[in-house]
Amino acid sequence: MRSFSPSGGGVRILRGKWRGRPIPFPGSPHTRPLSERAREGLFNSLEARTTLAGKTVIDLFAGSGAIGLEFLSRGAAACTFVEKDPQVFAHLKRLTEAWGLTAQTRLVQSDVVAFLQGAVQPADFIFIGAPYRYWQRKTVLQLICERGWLRPGGYVILEHPLYESYDEWASLVHKARYLSGCLSIFKIHGPPSPSEAP
Numbered sequence: 001m002r003s004f005s006p007s008g009g010g011v012r013i014l015r016g017k018w019r020g021r022p023i024p025f026p027g028s029p030h031t032r033p034l035s036e037r038a039r040e041g042l043f044n045s046l047e048a049r050t051t052l053a054g055k056t057v058i059d060l061f062a063g064s065g066a067i068g069l070e071f072l073s074r075g076a077a078a079c080t081f082v083e084k085d086p087q088v089f090a091h092l093k094r095l096t097e098a099w100g101l102t103a104q105t106r107l108v109q110s111d112v113v114a115f116l117q118g119a120v121q122p123a124d125f126i127f128i129g130a131p132y133r134y135w136q137r138k139t140v141l142q143l144i145c146e147r148g149w150l151r152p153g154g155y156v157i158l159e160h161p162l163y164e165s166y167d168e169w170a171s172l173v174h175k176a177r178y179l180s181g182c183l184s185i186f187k188i189h190g191p192p193s194p195s196e197a198p
Contacts, residue, residue, distance in 0.1 A: 011066050014040055016073030025064035026091060034129065034159065038178040039070060042157060045174055045185060046125070050155070052076050055124035058149070060112045060140070065092050067127045072104060080106040080123070082115050116143040124154040132161055132181075141169075145188050156186040 011023040014036060034042075046052065053075035059068035062081035072079055081096075083089045089109045096105045108115055112128075113136060126149060128140055137160055144150055155173075158166065159181060166172050166184050174185040 011064055012036075013070060013073045015043065016070070016075065018069070018073040021073075023064055023066055023069060024095065025066075026087075034066065035178065038176075038181075038183060039066065041176055041178065042183055042185075043070060043074065045176070046155065046157075047074075049173075050153070052125075056080075056122075056151075058082065058123045058126045059129070060115075060127060061129045061131065061134075062092060063088060063129060065095060067129065068105070069099075071125065072101065076125075078104050078106070080108060080121070082108045082110055082112055084109065084111050112140060113143065116140065116147065116149065120147050120149055122149055122151045122154075124151050125157070126150060126154070127157045127159075129159045137164065141186070145171075150188050154188070156188055158184045158186065160184065 011025055013019055013021045013023065052071060054077045055071075057068055057071045057076050057079040059065065059071075059079055060082045062068060062083040065081055068079035068081050081092055083092055086109065089107065093107055096102060096107065112130070126144055128137065130137055130140070137158060141156065141158065144156055150156060160166070161181055162177065164182075166175070166186075169186060171186040171188045172184055173187050176183050
């Protein structure tokens, strides 16, 4: 569930097999999709480092599903969407069914921390798009590291406010500022070092 003011419409796939396809989203008091500029920058950065084709993705706080759908459009094999809000979750379910993606997607209605404390199914990419005022981002990163949610060579992408810094994390490989937020990319090989603990 993204971290912004209510918004509907105006979201589309940027590249890949569904390029230009609109992503309907009714909006929510606590969520709006990541901007096109930020999404384009994110995927440019990822594709400069690795390939997306055939990879698996977990989209945490999935909201509109724009991140996971963009991965699928660019060749990812499968995506798990995790979303707590019942109305947003129901919309995601309808959307993936309408797009014929039931075989490529898994939808989980859950709190993100509870999900990460459950049965581990590792992925190649994990996107964390928590609400702006969410205070457990480092806990989420810690759980991903400690419980083995990321496959070797995989990446975690964290959306966070400017006032949060992750420069002390040795696994940080890239960060980009946009408007009032940041995207930080981590390549995590194992449990965080002591300096990376929440």
